[in-house]
Amino acid sequence: MLKLIIKKEILSNIRDPRIQISSIVLLTLLVTAVLVSKEGQKRIQHEREQAMAQMYDVWVNQGEKHPHSAAHYGQFVFKPTSVLSFLDTGIDPYTGVSIFLEAHRQNEVLYARAQESTNLIRFGELTAALVFQMLIPLLIIFLTFNSFSREREEGTLKLVHGQGLSMRTLLNGKLLGTYSIVLFLFIPVILISFFLLDRQSIAIDKQVYLKFVLIIIAYALYFFIFTQISALVSAFSRNSAASLITLLGIWCLSCVIVPKAAADLAEKLYPAPSQFDFRNSIAEKVQNGIDGHNPSDERLSALREQVLSEYNVETIEELPVNWRGIALQAGEEYTDMVYDQEFSNVEQVFKNQNQVSEWVGFLNPYLATRNLTMGLAGTDYSHHLTFAKAAENYRREFVKVLNKDMELNHAPDIAYADYKLGKEFWQTIEPFEYEVPQVATTLNVHWKGSLGLFFWTIMLGLIASIYSNKIPKL
Amino acid sequence: MLETFNLTKKYGELTALDTLNLRVDAGELFCLLGANGAGKTTTINLLMGFIQPTSGKAKVNGIDVVKNPVETKKHISYIPENLSLYSNLTGLENLQFFTGLSGLSPSKEELTQMLESVDLQKEAIHKRVSQYSKGMRQKVGIAIAKAKNASSLLLDEPTSGLDPEASNNFASLLAEMRDKGMAILMATHDLFRAKESGTHIGIMKSGELVHTLKSDEISLQELEKLYLETMKSTLTYA
Structure with a gap:
């Protein structure tokens, strides 16, 4: 019986010129968006790889320099594009793609995000994700809004019910019929786009496959939820116009108003400090000490005393190591400590803001899907943070190596300008490599939204099951 | 077999159907006549389970329509007006x-x-x-x-808007189904068809079944006269 209704729904819908036109328009949009995103991703990935190689080449071939000059010469590192970012560009367009790493200074992109925090959860541009998350629900609405109401208006519902069909079976049949059409449009496009990825230049491992499958499941659930809502609204609406208005209202509320309101609420509840305040606070604490009672000159004096005592000498000149190298590294470590402390506060603010979005996502399938697919595509806030931290760790490591060389090899009697290192040494510093977080990490971040999708599916299923026999037949 | 027992449907103050008692046996074609709003369609809608009665019962082959909505549908065929x-x-x-x-x-x-x-x-x-x-x-x-x-057939003004030939063919098909032992209840405005095809005729007024007749016991002229008198009294009543 169910199969019969599904078949009828599919046949009836695909023969409807309005559905044909809207499906073709959407399909064209979807294919275009996916292809454009994919090409864009490919180009960006290529450019970044080239830039990374070039920048490392520039580092290696910087010529002979003092290690501290080399630390200031610095390196640019680039954020690699995620393989699946063509499906969801996420916050990538709003965050930096490169970080300049040098001595004494933390990369700016980390705390540039303090100013960009509201952008982390705002609308994207026209992308595949936008089509999946906002336009396909619109198609679902157009496919479903009159599925019951029109039958009621035209009288076919009476005839169908008169055949002994329960409203529950009819509701399920209509729901699955519409859903089949949606999947018929969605699945081939997403599968083809994935299998057309340039496997020669992009490494696709098991994790990528897993993330891709989870993205499909997330969207499949999201579309199912929208189909359930649309079918239920159509079933209980007085007429098709009322059904359409209600559904467009729900779409507008869940896809436009609630996400914006959630972002504003997050910002209100957890305001992020400005970049100026952030920098000032670090500078002040570096200068005066974290507690304000340990100024930099006092710290330096204490360190000098400690080192002199360690080497059992009276003056810096008597040290067998380069005092300046030790002092520079100690300064680095102190700045890092201050920075970590300050940044952990800002990071907590971002985390709190995103938690608001996650919790609202539990109640709003659009937000849940957006957060989850962004995470699985590797373009969400947590991925950016992971990258930024990895880059910062790399900076600390290479500056430490340079300071250590200075400490051990730059003898005090050699003038700064006379102590130089060359290509051979620069090459010992490996290029920056970034490891993308695993699926488990992403799911751990977005578990509320993931759970929300299942919650909605089950809850709407229960509502349909309980109330389907109350669907008016006239 | 179609049966109603004190079947009543009210919409607020308005009584659309008032304590209807009706029985249509196998091989019978019961034609319900009446003006618009007399309760014909309400009777059919209640027997089909499209609406719930305020009181009373409707049964199809002895099965309660309200208690067994899906089961009763197995025994009924239905043709609406449009x-x-x-x-x-x-x-x-x-x-x-x-x-x-x-x-x-x-x-x-x-x-x-x-x-x-x-x-x-x-x-x-x-x-x-x-x-x-x-x-x-x-x-x-x-x-x-x-x-x-199915063993029963419910028709709600099935010939309205049909051309005479189509209407005639339709009547023949109904007669064929009646003769095969179907219990048929038809709401209609067509006195001629009711007299020609029906075995029983009921005239409804303001939700009540006012007259029940056997069609072979009344001529078309008498039926027409009775119907018009009933309608006139409806107008006077109204």
Whole structure:
């Protein structure tokens, strides 16, 4: 019986010129968006790889320099594009793609995000994700809004019910019929786009496959939820116009108003400090000490005393190591400590803001899907943070190596300008490599939204099951 | 067999159907006559379970319509006044769908034969219903009702808007189904058809069944006179 209704729904819908036109328009949009995103991703990935190689080449071939000059010469590192970012560009367009790493200074992109925090959860541009998350629900609405109401208006519902069909079976049949059409449009496009990825230049491992499958499941659930809502609204609406208005209202509320309101609420509840305040606070604490009672000159004096005592000498000149190298590294470590402390506060603010979005996502399938697919595509806030931290760790490591060389090899009697290192040494510093977080990490971040999708599916299923026999037949 | 016991339907203060007691046995065609709003369609809607009664009971083959809504449908075929079918499907596809809902799975040849048996033109069978006239749609509706092979048939003004020939053919088909032992309840405005095809005639007024007659015990003229008098009293009453 169910199969019969599904078949009828599919046949009836695909023969409807309005559905044909809207499906073709959407399909064209979807294919275009996916292809454009994919090409864009490919180009960006290529450019970044080239830039990374070039920048490392520039580092290696910087010529002979003092290690501290080399630390200031610095390196640019680039954020690699995620393989699946063509499906969801996420916050990538709003965050930096490169970080300049040098001595004494933390990369700016980390705390540039303090100013960009509201952008982390705002609308994207026209992308595949936008089509999946906002336009396909619109198609679902157009496919479903009159599925019951029109039958009621035209009288076919009476005839169908008169055949002994329960409203529950009819509701399920209509729901699955519409859903089949949606999947018929969605699945081939997403599968083809994935299998057309340039496997020669992009490494696709098991994790990528897993993330891709989870993205499909997330969207499949999201579309199912929208189909359930649309079918239920159509079933209980007085007429098709009322059904359409209600559904467009729900779409507008869940896809436009609630996400914006959630972002504003997050910002209100957890305001992020400005970049100026952030920098000032670090500078002040570096200068005066974290507690304000340990100024930099006092710290330096204490360190000098400690080192002199360690080497059992009276003056810096008597040290067998380069005092300046030790002092520079100690300064680095102190700045890092201050920075970590300050940044952990800002990071907590971002985390709190995103938690608001996650919790609202539990109640709003659009937000849940957006957060989850962004995470699985590797373009969400947590991925950016992971990258930024990895880059910062790399900076600390290479500056430490340079300071250590200075400490051990730059003898005090050699003038700064006379102590130089060359290509051979620069090459010992490996290029920056970034490891993308695993699926488990992403799911751990977005578990509320993931759970929300299942919650909605089950809850709407229960509502349909309980109330389907109350669907008016006239 | 169709039965109602003090069947009543109220919409707030308005009584659409007032304590209706009716029985249609196998092989009977009961025609309900009455002005618009007399309660004919309400009676059919209640028997079909489209609406719930305020009080009283409706039974099909002894099964309570309210308590067993799905079970009772197995015993009823239904043809509404404006028979709507799925306009994007052909006549054959519509018949296949509706017979399928009744749990039947006739072959395409059998379905084609069913449509031909109700005089639907061969060339129309594979055309989409959007191109059908009302008469053609009614024929598909009859084919659906026949295919179900239920013991009871409910018809809500099925001949309204049909041309005389189509109406005549329709009456013949009804007579055929009646003679095969179906219990048929038909709401109609057509006194002539009621007299010609019906075994029993009921005249309704303001939700009440005012007269119940056997059609072979009354002439068309007498029926017409009685009907008009009832309607006149309705107007006076109103």
